[in-house]
Amino acid sequence: MSSEQRKAFPFSEFEPKWQDVWEAKKAFRTPNPGDADFDASKPKYFVLDMFPYPSGAGLHVGHPEGYTATDIIGRFKKMSGFNVLHPMGWDAFGLPAEQYAIKTGQHPRATTEKNIEGFRGQLKRLGFAYDWDREVNTTDPGYFKWTQWIFLKLYNSYVNDAGKARPIAELEGQGLSREEIDSRRLAFVSSAPVNWCPELGTVLANEEVVDGKSEVGGFPVERRPMRQWMLRITSFAQRLIDELDGLDWPESIKLLQRNWIGRSEGAHVKFQIVGHESDVTVFTTRPDTLFGATYMVFAPEHALVDQITTPEHAAAVEAYRKVVGSKSDLERTELAKEKSGVFTGAYAINPVNNEQIPIWIADYVLMGYGTGAIMAVPAHDSRDFEFAQMFALPVKQVVQPPEGKDWQGFTDNGTAVNSGFLDGLTTPEAKAKMACWLEEKGLGKGTTNFKLRDWLFSRQRYWGEPFPIVWEEGNHRSIAESELPLLPPDLEDFRPTGTPEPPLSKAPDWVRYSATATRELNTMPQWAGSCWYYLRYCDAQNSERFVSEEAEKYWMGGGKPGGVDLYVGGTEHAVLHLLYARFWHKVLFDLGYVSTPEPFQRLVNQGLIMGEDGQKMSKSRGNVVNPDDVVKEYGADSLRLYEMFMGPLEQVKPWSMKGVEGVYRFLARVWRLVMAVSEEGVWSLSPALQDVPANKQVTKALHETIKKCGEDIEKLSFNTAISQMMICTKTFTAEEVMPVSAIVTFLKVLSPFAPHLAEDLNARIATKFPALAVEGLLSDATWPKYDPAALIEDEVEVVFQVNGKLRDKARVPIQATKEEIEKIALASARVQEFMEGKTPKKIIVVPGKLVNIVV
RNA sequence: GCCGCUGUGGUGAAAUGGUAAACACAGCAGACUUAAAAUCUGCUGGGAGGUAACUCCCUUGCCGGUUCGAGUCCGGCCAGCGGCACCA
DSSP states (O other): OOOOHSSSOOOOOOOOOOHHHHHHTTTTTTOTTSSSSOOOOEEEEEEHHHOOOOOOOOTTHHHHHHHHHHHHHHHHHTTTHHHHHHHHOOOOSSSHHHHHHHTTTTTTHHHHHHHHHHHHHHHTTTOOOGGGGGGGGGTSSSHHHHHHHHHHHHHHHEOOOTOOEEETHHTTTTOOOOOHHHHOOOOEESSEEEEETTTTTTEOOOGGETTEEETTTBBOEEHHHHEEEEOGGGGHHHHHHTTTTTOOOOHHHHHHHHHHHHHHEEEEEEETTTTOEEEEEEEOOGGGGGGOOOEEEETTTTTTTHHHHHHHHHHHHHHHHHHHHHHHHHHHHHHGGOOOOEEEHHHHHHHHOOEEEEEEEEETSTTTSSTTTEOOGGGGGGGHHHHHHHTTTTOOOOOOSSTTTSTOOSSOEEOOOSSSGGTBBBBBHHHHHHHHHHHHSSEEEEEEESSOOOOEOOBSSSSSSSSSSEEEEEEEOOOOGGOSSOOOOSSSOOOOSSSSGGGGGOOHHHHSSSSEEEEEEBOOOOOHHHSSHHHTTTTOOOOSSOOOOOHHHHHHHHSSEESSSEEEGGGGGGGHHHHHHHHHHHHHHHHHHHHHSEEESSSEOOOHHHHHHHBBBOTTTOOOOOOHHHHHHHHHHHHHHHHHSSSSSSSSOOOHHHHHHHHHHHHHHHHHHHHEOOSSOEEEOOOTTOOOOOOOOHHHHHHHHHHHHHHHHHOOOHHHHHHHHHHHHHHHHSSSSSHHHHHHHHHHTTTSSSSSHHHHHHHHHHHHHHHHSSOOOGGGOOOOOOOOHHHSSEEEEEEEEEEEEEEEEEETTTOOOOHHHHHHHOOOHHHHHTTTTTTOOOOEEETTTEEEEEE
């Protein structure tokens, strides 16, 4: 049997038809302030999806999940009288695009354009109410001109003592040297060790390295010192933590970000080194345990190691450093099961008791965190304890744990012992006292440290935004804003060079900027374009500014810390995109370019859709569902509705084709409310459709549905809204006569979920009942109001409990008083039976609900 | 190891502290049909008793607590998923 004959309603005819009508009429065009048709009296609602990376594989079923949710919200808000901004675009730069191009032997611009076309077509076939005039594409020069422009803002800014980004010109006015100014820029050059991935031929940000491998491709990553562009995100660490508070985000995501930023409070402590002028500072979160420090450990890369190592230990130290230095991050973590290290021969003096303690080097101390050196308190730190056991170093108790716990390796709070002036204090008291003592003696002070590192911002790849920077006599400087956009050269061979030399070096004409200056050869990472795309949507066509002040104020304003009203996307961006975008937004805010300190007010993460087998969808498992197939077989409305009916939006849930059939049957039932089929299989308006008022039962079901669906959409509880529509449809189906106006109202409620079907049925009803159907497009209709009076029943069922157990129920008038209900309950034969003649101790009456008699 | 989330029928799931399992899937039975598909109707957590209508008991991972009343709140444990991981 062909699928054509099996169709229960002709979705494959009317879905494309309405998609064309919406597009032709620009039904979802959103006017901006200043436009002739802009209505300033309406409130705004900015609903945003995480824009897709247009891969060659096309849309997968995970995309429409979030996109349908935002589409329902957007359509509902539009119907409820809001100016709705619901745009779509393409995050098209980056490694995967370039690798795909290399694999298929095409230019990334060609593959990207083809992929975008594919994605756009797929999204259009799902009937999303986007304003396509606002489409953005990060690889479009008209877009990345402004990405480069924002980079120049970062380059030309610094953070002042108050922690705010300010124009670098302020420092120039203070007569600082070029070196001093360059060292304070938010975009700066650094030659620290970075994550180099030989396979990808580029460096990667810390956030892009997972378990010592590249997030893209899973290739090994090694540490090597290279000169790279960095963004000073660490200057915003505290604000990035603090300003999460005002946001309506899942607590788990806030926590993920807080943990990633990793604030910890402690103290710096200065140690003298025996026989040396120099001293060394360590960071510790446990200054209260200073009396228990029995040795010290430097990171192998620590700058002082060469100076302090004694001749008899030099060979061993050198050998150890060599071994550590040759390891990739992966090997280093893999081999980290057992502690290793060597003694330098040097000693430090513990400032609290003047004891000499040995200085070791070990790779469990990281150069990149704190000061790259630690005081080891083996008694109360598990790593130090393990190391001390291994190398037979002394372990000295300085914290008394609560009764019944061993002090060795005890890391929680307790009471200070063997600690001189700290003895008897609780751990928090001792921390505070020690910090004061250190500060008084000039030996240290309380400090805060963050795990967050500065953002490595350059890549040795072709398919990214070139930096608007030139080099002259060893110094960098920005090019003029008027020179933007800076296009990449047209390269035949854009593959990585296999060395840290970026592929842009293959275009000598492009590289030569002037007789004395050459261009920066690195490109920006994929994250750059996605850091600000939501702003571009507000004014996507503007060629004068990244977004007009007026549009930014209107769409991003509204008195809350975040400008976007609802942002829906996957958890995978919890610490990458969402942290980077917040950082850029804060810089733009400080500089006065945007009106809110945060970009996204409300964030919702959609849950992953698993395969039918409950496993993650993947080609190798063969459990991937292609949305195109579903649309072909069941229609776009079925796909939309099913993805919303599966379960709560935020939950991980498995796909079920049977479930798709279920919602498909529901849509067919709705279709048959309005349409009847002849014996020849021709659909026409159902004769049951009549211009009559709805009876009480239908009216009640309808108004309950208006109420519940409206409330559930606001709560993003789409599955329960759909079940209510199913109940309502059942009530309609049971009727012999279909009251047209009630059906039309129901279609309005259905339309955000299944817009094609609702639009089509309304148009068909309009042919016979033009006065009762919505005039023009149903998508432009107003959300119906429910009548509270229609919901009220004359009688309600009240349950009677004896000692909390259900024993009887009765229908009582809605206006019955507590006393009357109580009397009815006590009169019940079943209740009396279970009371066994005892007198009630207590009777709880919840009007309209229950009576509980306690005996 | 640390942090977080989630545990409810055969399945996806509902349930402002107030009738657990709405809605749907699957299954079973029936109607329509020569037959099938489609459609429509009914049943469908477990156990016990009763010819039957029906009645009773148990049931939201496990143990305890608060409450007239707990899937929901509190404490402890177990399992699964996710994040971080030598961050001093």
